[in-house]
Amino acid sequence: MSANLSGVRHTRGFDIVKPLSITVMIAVMLPLVLLPLASIFIFGTANGLESFWHALTAPEAIFALKLSIVTSFWATVFNVVFGLFAAYVLSKYNFWGRNALIVTISLPTAIPTAVAGFALLLLWGPYGTLSRVLGEENVPEIMFTAWAIILANIFVTFPLAFGVIKPVFDTMNTSLEEASATMGATRLQTFWHVTLPSLRGALLGGALLTFARAVGEFGSTILVSGNLASRTQTAPLYIFAKFNEGQVEAANAIAIVLALLSFAIFSILFFARDYLETD
Amino acid sequence: MLESLANESAAVSIRDVSKKFGTTTVLDDINFDVAQDEIVVLLGASGSGKTTILRIISGLEMPGTGRVMLHGKDVTNLPARLRGTGVIFQSYALFPKMNVEQNIAYGLKLRRRSKSEIRKTIDRLVGMVHLEDHRKKYPSQLSGGQQQRVAIARALAYEPEVLLFDEPFGALDAQIRASLRREIRKLLKEIKVPSIFITHDQEEALELGDRIAVLNSGRIEQIATPYEVYTNPATEYVATFLGSANIIEGVIRGRTFQSEEISLEIPSDYDFRDGQPAKLVIRPEDIFLRRPENLMQNYQQLTEGVVEETSFVGAFERVGVRLPTHDGQRLIATRPKTETAAFQLYAGQRVTVGVVRFRILPDLTRLPLHANRAV
Numbered sequence: 001m002s003a004n005l006s007g008v009r010h011t012r013g014f015d016i017v018k019p020l021s022i023t024v025m026i027a028v029m030l031p032l033v034l035l036p037l038a039s040i041f042i043f044g045t046a047n048g049l050e051s052f053w054h055a056l057t058a059p060e061a062i063f064a065l066k067l068s069i070v071t072s073f074w075a076t077v078f079n080v081v082f083g084l085f086a087a088y089v090l091s092k093y094n095f096w097g098r099n100a101l102i103v104t105i106s107l108p109t110a111i112p113t114a115v116a117g118f119a120l121l122l123l124w125g126p127y128g129t130l131s132r133v134l135g136e137e138n139v140p141e142i143m144f145t146a147w148a149i150i151l152a153n154i155f156v157t158f159p160l161a162f163g164v165i166k167p168v169f170d171t172m173n174t175s176l177e178e179a180s181a182t183m184g185a186t187r188l189q190t191f192w193h194v195t196l197p198s199l200r201g202a203l204l205g206g207a208l209l210t211f212a213r214a215v216g217e218f219g220s221t222i223l224v225s226g227n228l229a230s231r232t233q234t235a236p237l238y239i240f241a242k243f244n245e246g247q248v249e250a251a252n253a254i255a256i257v258l259a260l261l262s263f264a265i266f267s268i269l270f271f272a273r274d275y276l277e278t279d
Numbered sequence: 280m281l282e283s284l285a286n287e288s289a290a291v292s293i294r295d296v297s298k299k300f301g302t303t304t305v306l307d308d309i310n311f312d313v314a315q316d317e318i319v320v321l322l323g324a325s326g327s328g329k330t331t332i333l334r335i336i337s338g339l340e341m342p343g344t345g346r347v348m349l350h351g352k353d354v355t356n357l358p359a360r361l362r363g364t365g366v367i368f369q370s371y372a373l374f375p376k377m378n379v380e381q382n383i384a385y386g387l388k389l390r391r392r393s394k395s396e397i398r399k400t401i402d403r404l405v406g407m408v409h410l411e412d413h414r415k416k417y418p419s420q421l422s423g424g425q426q427q428r429v430a431i432a433r434a435l436a437y438e439p440e441v442l443l444f445d446e447p448f449g450a451l452d453a454q455i456r457a458s459l460r461r462e463i464r465k466l467l468k469e470i471k472v473p474s475i476f477i478t479h480d481q482e483e484a485l486e487l488g489d490r491i492a493v494l495n496s497g498r499i500e501q502i503a504t505p506y507e508v509y510t511n512p513a514t515e516y517v518a519t520f521l522g523s524a525n526i527i528e529g530v531i532r533g534r535t536f537q538s539e540e541i542s543l544e545i546p547s548d549y550d551f552r553d554g555q556p557a558k559l560v561i562r563p564e565d566i567f568l569r570r571p572e573n574l575m576q577n578y579q580q581l582t583e584g585v586v587e588e589t590s591f592v593g594a595f596e597r598v599g600v601r602l603p604t605h606d607g608q609r610l611i612a613t614r615p616k617t618e619t620a621a622f623q624l625y626a627g628q629r630v631t632v633g634v635v636r637f638r639i640l641p642d643l644t645r646l647p648l649h650a651n652r653a654v
């Protein structure tokens with residue numbers, strides 16, 4: 001039967017377009033994406049796994065990875081909780097200036113990250129706006145600390161989480177919530193039992209996107225963190241610093257970890273969302 | 280105001296309810312009751328305010344003025360969740376992440392009923408709506424008719440004060456609609472839950488309702504039994520919206536209705552002033568066509584006319600007859616098969632038009648006529 005079918009197809013002639021287009025696609029992607037990624041792994045493990053392991057477990061490297069993960073984690077928590085709240089308010093209530101607010105919230109996506117970091121410095125920094133208005137002694141010194149990294153992460157990634165969660169709210173069938181109300185549910189019960197379950201996929205997506213982006217954040221972090229080794233140096237900053245010092249192997253070990261992390265997150269996004277979003 | 284007193288025995292009482300959205304009046308002084316084991320159908324064109332009435336009863340919308348009473352209790356200021364109404368939304372609004380059992384259990388869990396009670400209720404309802412084989416399925420795995428039955432079971436679970444159906448058959452095809460509405464009517468009659476049913480399908484209204492309220496741009500034009508609404512429509516709108524009707528404009532002269540060639544004796548129970556403009560309303564099936572001077576006894580002769588066309592529409596024949604009025608008014612008559620066999624009609628044939636039953640409605644859009652003005 002199947003032999004028959006392929007026979008039929010064969011009589012129509014060999015379709016040259018298919019292999020050709022696949023080849024072209026790979027030929028373009030290879031130098032753009034695949035080869036650079038492969039190089040990280042090839043180079044990083046070139047001197048044997050032992051030296052790779054050594055580079056990876058250097059105290060500075062471990063600290064940088066931990067700092068990246070912890071700051072990204074808190075940015076993620078904030079984005080999911082507050083992104084949910086903001087999306088709820090902005091799609092539920094119509095008020096003057098709502099659209100302006102939505103645009104403003106989404107704006108940081110379009111701002112260069114270095115500008116974002118700079119903007120934070122100008123607000124919180126020792127000579128910044130807050131100090132001028134409130135007096136320097138009344139402004140907490142959060143620049144060049146882990147807090148600054150979290151702030152920068154949030155600034156840069158909040159639009160991502162918001163952008164994933166908000167459309168789900170917008171398209172959600174309001175009669176579900178009305179049905180829940182007529183059945184006797186309070187707003188909180190409705191939110192918990194009806195609204196939230198429909199948002200699981202979007203929340204996971206928003207969280208993973210935030211985390212992936214925050215772990216790799218460089219431009220804003222380098223400005224607000226001070227880039228102090230074992231104090232405020234995140235993993236991407238560590239890569240940059242080691243590379244500048246000529247310690248390519250040290251930089252490479254961390255690069256591998258970050259690449260694998262992104263790959264893992266992307267896989268979860270790809271497979272888990274389908275699963276979560278099936279009704 | 281006698282009307283404003285709630286009917287103590289009614290399950291639902293709507294009193295003087297009006298509603299505006301912005302400056303447009305959507306509901307205008309709505310009054311009606313639903314008895315404990317009654318099904319009232321709200322029938323009206325799109326935009327006539329049917330859904331708004333339902334939302335006001337369930338508490339999803341506040342009335343501008345007026346009161347809503349459920350079993351004698353004024354609930355006008357009560358939020359939706361405390362009213363205990365069961366709403367079956369047009370799209371069913373089943374919770375997509377809950378399976379059939381969880382959907383049905385939701386209202387009971389909110390009321391903190393015991394596990395064993397919830398289980399018993401689920402078993403009973405799942406059986407009642409014939410979903411035994413689908414208990415663990417999610418809404419997206421069910422057909423439209425099954426989803427609707429889940430929606431009904433879900434609303435029945437917490438013993439609602441009233442069931443409110445917003446065009447529950449809208450999403451289903453014609454055949455299923457017909458069988459489902461019989462099924463639902465039977466069910467509602469068994470469990471004796473007062474129900475309000477929205478539809479804009481006249482057949483559905485006639486078959487489903489104990490009473491029909493006909494809505495026209497925010498007003499109830501008539502509320503009565505299906506038979507009453509059909510045979511004695513209170514307004515021209517009701518006559519033409521529910522079933523089809525021939526309308527002839529004329530004027531009352533003594534005990535007759537006059538319009539050019541037509542002169543029709545009116546029954547004694549009509550109380551019209553002489554010169555009152557009026558409209559004659561005749562259902563197509565109440566018209567009888569005969570050879571001239573050959574009319575049967577219980578028919579009043581309306582006039583003579585000429586057959587324009589005949590068309591066969593399944594169960595009956597539709598005949599267009601031109602009347603000898605100056606504007607050549609057309610009447611539509613329908614004849615059953617037995618008739619068409621006994622007396623064949625063809626275009627151009629002269630016939631006598633008789634009527635067996637008719638309504639005369641005062642025409643409030645025209646001023647009373649004085650003797651010398653032509654109609």
Ligand SMILES: Nc1ncnc2c1ncn2[C@@H]1O[C@H](COP(=O)(O)OP(=O)(O)OP(=O)(O)O)[C@@H](O)[C@H]1O
Pocket residue numbers: 300305323324325326327328329330331332479
């Ligand atoms: N929230 C609202 N804001 C403004 N206008 C509204 C609102 N809800 C309903 N309307 C208007 O009120 C009128 C009645 O609406 P309603 O939904 O009650 O009609 P309906 O009889 O249910 O119609 P349909 O058969 O199309 O469902 C319509 O003209 C509609 O545009």
Ligand SMILES: [Mg+2]
Pocket residue numbers: 329330331445
């Ligand atoms: Mg409606």
